[in-house]
Amino acid sequence: MNKPRNTTVLNVDLSNSLLSYMADCRFDESHLTPMHLALVLEYAYQPHPRFWRDFDIAILVDAISRHMPHWQSTASMTDGGANEVLRELDATLEINAFDEANAEMLLAAPIGERPETPASALAWITAELVRRQLTTQLRFARRDGERCGEMALDVAYCLEQAKLGNIVERTGTIVAKAYRDAVMKRRAE
Numbered sequence: 234m235n236k237p238r239n240t241t242v243l244n245v246d247l248s249n250s251l252l253s254y255m256a257d258c259r260f261d262e263s264h265l266t267p268m269h270l271a272l273v274l275e276y277a278y279q280p281h282p283r284f285w286r287d288f289d290i291a292i293l294v295d296a297i298s299r300h301m302p303h304w305q306s307t308a309s310m311t312d313g314g315a316n317e318v319l320r321e322l323d324a325t326l327e328i329n330a331f332d333e334a335n336a337e338m339l340l341a342a343p344i345g346e347r348p349e350t351p352a353s354a355l356a357w358i359t360a361e362l363v364r365r366q367l368t369t370q371l372r373f374a375r376r377d378g379e380r381c382g383e384m385a386l387d388v389a390y391c392l393e394q395a396k397l398g399n400i401v402e403r404t405g406t407i408v409a410k411a412y413r414d415a416v417m418k419r420r421a422e
Contacts, residue, residue, distance in 0.1 A: 244292055250277040251296035254409070258416045260300060262307040267321035270297075272412055274325070275405035280395035282337055285329035290319060331373060335381065336388035347389075354382030 254276040260269065274293065278284065297304050305315045335358050339347055348354040355374065358381060362371040374381045387403065394401040402410070 244289070247277055247279075247288075248292050248296045248299075251293055252299050254413060255296065255300045257413050259420070262301070262304065262309060265297075265301075265304060265307065265309060265315075265318060267318055267325065270318065270322055271325050271405070272409040274322070274329075275403065276409040276413065278403060278406050280391045280401070280403075282392065283333070285326060285333045288326055288330075290323060290326065293322070294319070331370065332381075332384040332388050334370075335374070335385035336392060339385055339389045340392060348382070348386075351379040351382035351386060354386050355379055356382075358382060358385060 251273050254273050255264075258264070258272075260273075264270075270293065273296075274288075301307075304310060310318070335354075338358065338361055339354065342357075348357045355378065359371060359374050362368075362374060391401045391403060
């Protein structure tokens with residue numbers, strides 16, 4: 234019987250993946266932006282339930298600190314710059330966690346009852362959030378519109394495929410890997 238891996242081991246693996254991406258892409262102070270760091274997160278994404286909801290930003294901070302030990306004292310990170318970048322990354326993590334939670338709700342529904350279009354997924358998700366009295370999530374879903382349904386369907390598909398042993402990458406992961414490959418190719422030339 235397969236035992237789940239120790240959380241500490243998973244966090245070390247995740248931190249090493251984040252660190253590897255920054256090293257491969259030759260990250261320096263100029264890459265300490267929410268966009269570049271979001272690529273780091275996407276690269277390390279693993280399609281399993283609760284990945285985003287359980288992700289601890291401290292793992293990313295540790296990886297950045299291992300790659301650039303004095304990153305918080307760089308010009309762009311002083312005077313609240315580091316806190317602002319981390320706040321923006323927290324917002325990204327919240328969006329990813331929201332999409333993931335919606336996807337998992339969809340997957341919990343009987344197959345024949347699952348919506349198949351972004352609009353029908355949004356309607357299903359909002360009805361479910363109303364039923365569960367999750368007003369904060371409901372406001373976010375409504376504000377997000379069909380993107381909410383679209384992302385929930387995409388994440389659900391990735392999770393379903395991962396459960397079957399198939400690798401299907403999120404768009405963000407594809408972009409992160411393409412960026413890394415381009416940097417590595419340029420370095421090799």
